[in-house]
Amino acid sequence: MSLFLQVVSVSTAIEEIRNLAVRRGDETVNLVDALHRILAEDIRADGDIPGFTRSVVDGYAVRAADTTGSSDTIPSIFPLRGRVSMGVSAGTHIKSGECIYVPTGGILPEGADAVVMIEHAEPIGKEILVKKPVAHGENVLFFNEDFSSGDIVCKRGRRLSPQDIGVLAAAGCIDVPVVGIPKVGILSTGNELVPVNVRPLPGQVRDVNSFVVASFVREQGCAPVFYGIVPDDREALRSALDNAASKCDAVLISGGSSKDDRDMVAAIIKEEGTVLIHGIAISPGKPTIIGRYGNIPVIGLPGHPASAFIVLVAIIRYLFAGMTGNTDSGLRSVQASLGQNVSSSKGREDYVRVVVRDGVVTPLFGKSGLLNTLVKSTGVIRIPAESEGLETGTLVEVIVW
């Protein structure tokens, strides 16, 4: 093993990891369980939406042209020809100059093309005074105005939001084809690690990474599978990795933070597969390994939780997106203006934690290994490898947690 890592750029790492990702097979879930799942197929409306022309207010169905010029002082007068009940057709046509009462959601009588809200009308005996003109289509949703039968209402690859669930319901899609949930094995290595419920002695640290990594994995729509803390021992690690790889769709090994440990992780991967990348020009997070073990992706994450988290956010998320079939990387970002100069080393992408408040981005300076700035920050800004820093006032993209 060489002394120095042969680092690759962040974009190269993302490209490799995208190639590694194999989309999980599909399954069908009930619509009530489909929230936040990734849609596996385009869904089409099984009929016209709406299926009939309906009023969206309580009011009087009219021909819009008949209301031209109506006002509070000079209202138009419409004979009332009846009332529509919910779910039932009026059974009669509207002729020019007539009106029919229709409740919100009721079928618009034939002949009518707009509805005057009750707030703009006044019943006088069997006649209605209309005090405001309406335009063609006003207060009405026309037959198939929202979707026509056969239209795609929701595209494959979409992570289903409450609104998406709504259009699936409207389209009659109760059994929803979604991508299966990939299983991601999580191992931590390091002789210095102790379980979270143990109080660390000097030199020891708690296994924070298992929890951070598992939480991120879950947030990205995968199911974490814990394989615990494995000692820095070649046989133990090899056997734990074999076990995890046989049961999961991908394995993340965190730790192996020192050069010797990283080299051991890389050597074990090489026995059953390939180390594609060992070292990325990113700060924090340089000592990252991307490889293939048998036929599944295996990632060696930095041992320090703050570094591991940045690598997950910046790079490994694309693995999860690929596996879940999410067409969106799940990266949320906002643009805002930098409130202070930020310097950076040329030759590596720097991820600097920031707080965004009132459209102004304030960097949280301090060591990248600190957890407290990770928790206080709104997100990170990326300083490109070719840049030596960014000046106050620069419009930057903030990757929001």
Next chain:
Amino acid sequence: MSLFLQVVSVSTAIEEIRNLAVRRGDETVNLVDALHRILAEDIRADGDIPGFTRSVVDGYAVRAADTTGSSDTIPSIFPLRGRVSMGVSAGTHIKSGECIYVPTGGILPEGADAVVMIEHAEPIGKEILVKKPVAHGENVLFFNEDFSSGDIVCKRGRRLSPQDIGVLAAAGCIDVPVVGIPKVGILSTGNELVPVNVRPLPGQVRDVNSFVVASFVREQGCAPVFYGIVPDDREALRSALDNAASKCDAVLISGGSSKDDRDMVAAIIKEEGTVLIHGIAISPGKPTIIGRYGNIPVIGLPGHPASAFIVLVAIIRYLFAGMTGNTDSGLRSVQASLGQNVSSSKGREDYVRVVVRDGVVTPLFGKSGLLNTLVKSTGVIRIPAESEGLETGTLVEVIVW
């Protein structure tokens, strides 16, 4: 019942709904299940983090002052006094001019205050050439630099992110006190409604609202409980509401979209409680009811899914936040510049769907009852009640879905 609704402002509605919300009791969950739960108590570090001064790189522990002036051409020479193993103290002090190898995560030897990365050093026999100066604290995390024992690492009311889970792990918090998950009963009323798996006849519509509302409720950290479609019949609705109210922490009735149906819902609520608000100056979503039934909050949502959704986003979310104890409303927003004029009616808050792309906000014009613009939009902008519209170039806050 009067013909017109006595509308209140959106801010009044939010205030009322905040007063209605009763925080659910606490429970304890394991750290592996705590993601996205609301923390019920401040959590403090059970020890110093880190518990010892450690290196964050592979390198040579030194006294920083000894490296002053070191360069590639004129390196400083340090005798190597040994190696630190992971999890074990060096057992020796560093004196001025000496160095000790320390791996990433290893205990910094006493006397040292910085680490020179191996990339900036060169071993020559038993001596190390240092080619770059380091500052005090460089490449080191000091004892308790992240958190001191007893510091609050995570505050009550926070919705736990993966990073938060990480600091809880570091602080030894394996049993996490969180707010219990409120149960929210969901009823749909309307004789025109049919279940989603039924193909609607003319005049009928599918019960989209149950799914949209349940999904939103779930996204806000509550557990939806379905009570199905209830006919527009006073006895049936009364009995369904009694049942839901006896088992849930809040009930949302959607539908009752026409004036007659709304009045019936309001009348039933009054039998066992109070109607606090009947009508809000918001578009879409005016015919919303906020009340108390027995001692639990009850909400009458507009019948049209697109309107119901806007009311959930703009107003009812504060009920869920209050019940879950979330100190954040869960409202995500970005600031961006309006790409087109938008007009609005004075006297009501208008929620206009928009797409945000490259920092420019483009309104999606069209009827508020359409589902397709709800799905295509990035979010909504709010046009205040006192405004008649917003001009191109105005910096607006976009509530992002």
